[in-house]
Amino acid sequence: MIKLPNTLGFRLTLWYATAFLVCLVAAFLALYLSLNSILNSRMDDDLREDITEFQDWFTEEGLEKVTYEIEREAASSNESEIFLRLYDGRGNLVVASDLSDWEGLDLATLSPQQMDISLSHPIFETIKLSGQDYPVRIISGVIGPHTILQVGETLEKKEEIMELLLKVFAGMFFLGIPLASGIGWLIARTAVKGIEEVSRAVKDLEMGQLDRRVTVRGQGDEIQTLADSFNTMAARIKSLIHEMREMTDNIAHDLRSPLGRIRAMSEVALAESESTKDYKRTAADILKECDRLIHLINTTLDMAEVEAGVTHTIKEPINFSKLIADLCEFYEPVAGEKHIALTVTLEPNCQLSGDKQNLQRMVANLLDNAMKYTSPEGQIRVELTRSPQEFHLTIADTGVGIPLSDQQRVFDRFFRCDHSRAQDGCGLGLSFARSVARAHGGDIFVESESSQGSIFTSILPVTPSTQ
Amino acid sequence: MRILLIEDDQIIANFIQKGMKEAGFTIDHFDDGSIGLHAALTGNYDVGILDLMLPHMDGLSILDRLRVEKKNLPIIILSAKRSVDDRINGLRHGGDDYLIKPFSFSELLARVESLLRRAQHVVEPTSLSFQDLSLDLLARTIVRDGIKIDLQPKEFALLEYLIRNAGHVVSKTMIMERVWDYNFDPGTNVVEARISKLRDKVDKDFATPLIHTVRGLGYVLKGKDD
Numbered sequence: 001m002i003k004l005p006n007t008l009g010f011r012l013t014l015w016y017a018t019a020f021l022v023c024l025v026a027a028f029l030a031l032y033l034s035l036n037s038i039l040n041s042r043m044d045d046d047l048r049e050d051i052t053e054f055q056d057w058f059t060e061e062g063l064e065k066v067t068y069e070i071e072r073e074a075a076s077s078n079e080s081e082i083f084l085r086l087y088d089g090r091g092n093l094v095v096a097s098d099l100s101d102w103e104g105l106d107l108a109t110l111s112p113q114q115m116d117i118s119l120s121h122p123i124f125e126t127i128k129l130s131g132q133d134y135p136v137r138i139i140s141g142v143i144g145p146h147t148i149l150q151v152g153e154t155l156e157k158k159e160e161i162m163e164l165l166l167k168v169f170a171g172m173f174f175l176g177i178p179l180a181s182g183i184g185w186l187i188a189r190t191a192v193k194g195i196e197e198v199s200r201a202v203k204d205l206e207m208g209q210l211d212r213r214v215t216v217r218g219q220g221d222e223i224q225t226l227a228d229s230f231n232t233m234a235a236r237i238k239s240l241i242h243e244m245r246e247m248t249d250n251i252a253h254d255l256r257s258p259l260g261r262i263r264a265m266s267e268v269a270l271a272e273s274e275s276t277k278d279y280k281r282t283a284a285d286i287l288k289e290c291d292r293l294i295h296l297i298n299t300t301l302d303m304a305e306v307e308a309g310v311t312h313t314i315k316e317p318i319n320f321s322k323l324i325a326d327l328c329e330f331y332e333p334v335a336g337e338k339h340i341a342l343t344v345t346l347e348p349n350c351q352l353s354g355d356k357q358n359l360q361r362m363v364a365n366l367l368d369n370a371m372k373y374t375s376p377e378g379q380i381r382v383e384l385t386r387s388p389q390e391f392h393l394t395i396a397d398t399g400v401g402i403p404l405s406d407q408q409r410v411f412d413r414f415f416r417c418d419h420s421r422a423q424d425g426c427g428l429g430l431s432f433a434r435s436v437a438r439a440h441g442g443d444i445f446v447e448s449e450s451s452q453g454s455i456f457t458s459i460l461p462v463t464p465s466t467q
Numbered sequence: 468m469r470i471l472l473i474e475d476d477q478i479i480a481n482f483i484q485k486g487m488k489e490a491g492f493t494i495d496h497f498d499d500g501s502i503g504l505h506a507a508l509t510g511n512y513d514v515g516i517l518d519l520m521l522p523h524m525d526g527l528s529i530l531d532r533l534r535v536e537k538k539n540l541p542i543i544i545l546s547a548k549r550s551v552d553d554r555i556n557g558l559r560h561g562g563d564d565y566l567i568k569p570f571s572f573s574e575l576l577a578r579v580e581s582l583l584r585r586a587q588h589v590v591e592p593t594s595l596s597f598q599d600l601s602l603d604l605l606a607r608t609i610v611r612d613g614i615k616i617d618l619q620p621k622e623f624a625l626l627e628y629l630i631r632n633a634g635h636v637v638s639k640t641m642i643m644e645r646v647w648d649y650n651f652d653p654g655t656n657v658v659e660a661r662i663s664k665l666r667d668k669v670d671k672d673f674a675t676p677l678i679h680t681v682r683g684l685g686y687v688l689k690g691k692d693d
Contacts, residue, residue: 283683284682287683287684290569294569298549299652301549305550305551326647329621330647331653331655331657333660333661333663333664334655334656334660336660337660357650357651360649361650361651364649364654365654368653368654368655369654371654372655
């Protein structure tokens with residue numbers, strides 16, 4: 001899976017291994033240094049103890065005892081590990097343990113520095129002898145008047161421990177490289193696996209598999225979130241494409257019907273028309289169908305423009321009350337022809353800022369809708385009220401009403417209730433009205449009861465558009 | 468009056484040429500952008516009708532050149548592009564009007580005449596008359612055959628619009644735009660209802676009807692002998 005060094009998996013592995021090894025080295029260094037220091041101070045304590053012991057012997061039993069103990073002490077340990085030498089006040093050697101194993105130790109006399117010591121502060125030195133593999137730790141301390149004892153002990157044992165430790169560490173280090181890489185790779189793989197799964201799904205989606213979803217077994221981690229987001233997005237794309245197909249089908253249908261009529265009318269005219277009058281009638285009918293087509297296309301485009309964003313619409317201050325009053329007046333003759341009682345109650349001077357033409361179309365579409373579906377002698381009530389935040393425009397009719405099953409869909413593009421198919425119109429009026437309301441930060445709702453009438457309510461916010 | 472038409476769609480061009488000749492204009496047609504520009508720069512025209520998508524030189528470039536070299540030829544842009552941005556862009560390049568395809572001939576004619584009136588600084592009349600009908604634009608009164616007719620303000624405006632375009636067909640869309648300043652399809656037969664009310668007042672009690680319906684196109688104000 002991780003073939004190229006330029007993958008996230010490889011980088012994660014590398015980082016993990018490096019971090020692991022750095023921690024290992026740091027831990028070892030800490031261990032090594034503290035152990036070294038502990039061993040050193042323990043040896044110094046031993047040496048200091050020797051001096052104190054000899055001081056006591058010297059004070060209590062004199063020089064003979066000291067000389068005797070020097071021999072015994074060296075013999076009791078191993079003469080190659082420890083040596084003892086006694087000097088007089090002038091720095092001359094008085095007595096020493098067996099120095100045959102201590103080649104290179106030729107200090108018959110003490111150095112001035114070694115002479116210059118006090119009773120309480122013996123001095124320590126570490127020296128390297130030519131005949132020895134390991135350094136020697138030497139203490140020089142005063143054990144009595146004009147008597148200086150020097151004890152030297154090889155650091156062999158301590159150095160051996162440190163060497164062993166170093167070897168163990170080296171082993172661990174070289175074993176750690178593959179181990180850390182392995183663990184790192186496993187961790188990286190787990191992390192990257194989900195991403196790769198999503199990435200494959202994206203490719204599949206791109207190839208047109210709209211039903212592709214990602215299944216990641218996670219516990220709400222980031223990969224799970226990513227997978228969930230992807231799944232939501234894929235579902236949205238699927239529904240959008242579905243919607244688009246449906247709409248294309250609808251448009252195609254709505255384009256095809258008038259085109260079919262135009263074609264039929266032209267054929268009939270060519271085959272049967274005898275007088276100019278016949279041709280004229282056909283031409284007029286064709287014009288009507290063309291206007292219907294143009295209207296359909298324009299409305300579809302206008303709606304797309306409105307929905308593309310409020311930023312695109314031109315905003316100007318509008319007296320919404322007057323806009324509605326003018327339109328009601330405009331539609332009044334239609335109501336009059338059908339003997340519909342049109343009651344208009346408007347809160348005066350409702351100011352808002354928006355796209356005037358589109359708001360006119362919104363109100364006109366609602367009025368037109370009410371006029372179409374209200375039977376003669378019916379009633380239409382138009383009401384505009386305002387609350388501190390919103391304008392409520394209510395247009396209630398006593399028309400045929402909308403069945404409950406269709407109420408959600410009346411705002412869908414190209415949707416037409418069964419009883420409305422006989423009416424003129426392209427099924428875009430209400431959906432255009434809602435697009436406009438939404439572009440102005442509002443919305444349109446419908447309440448309706450079959451054969452009782454419908455109430456359309458458009459709610460537009462007073463702010464921010466009135467700023 | 469001479470009109471220059473630069474349009475590469477032969478059917479649209481024929482349609483415009485035929486209509487304009489019938490309306491009493493002389494019209495020259497070019498279907499190529501650069502040739503059209505040459506004609507515009509050298510010929511003597513009163514108004515230009517310019518398509519935007521043209522071979523060799525597009526309409527906006529022609530406008531740019533025209534405005535640099537010969538500032539005062541009024542131009543109507545014809546275009547299938549109908550977004551607000553496209554319209555603003557066309558006017559910004561120096562177009563005087565912007566008409567969206569497809570359009571009705573009466574709409575184009577009305578706009579051409581309006582541009583010509585503007586270019587000739589025609590003084591606004593204070594009264595209009597057509598046959599036995601006369602409108603006093605200041606007093607807002609109407610007299611037909613010596614009888615005073617009472618009209619609502621919008622009815623007055625509608626009649627005024629019909630008189631101003633007497634003899635020419637005006638479409639429902641044009642009436643909506645010019646009389647009510649509405650740019651939408653009213654859906655129901657609002658304009659028909661309005662015209663019918665106006666007829667009741669202007670034509671009903673007189674022997675000769677003046678307001679006529681032209682099937683499929685719109686309405687026209689004309690007398691018996693027209």
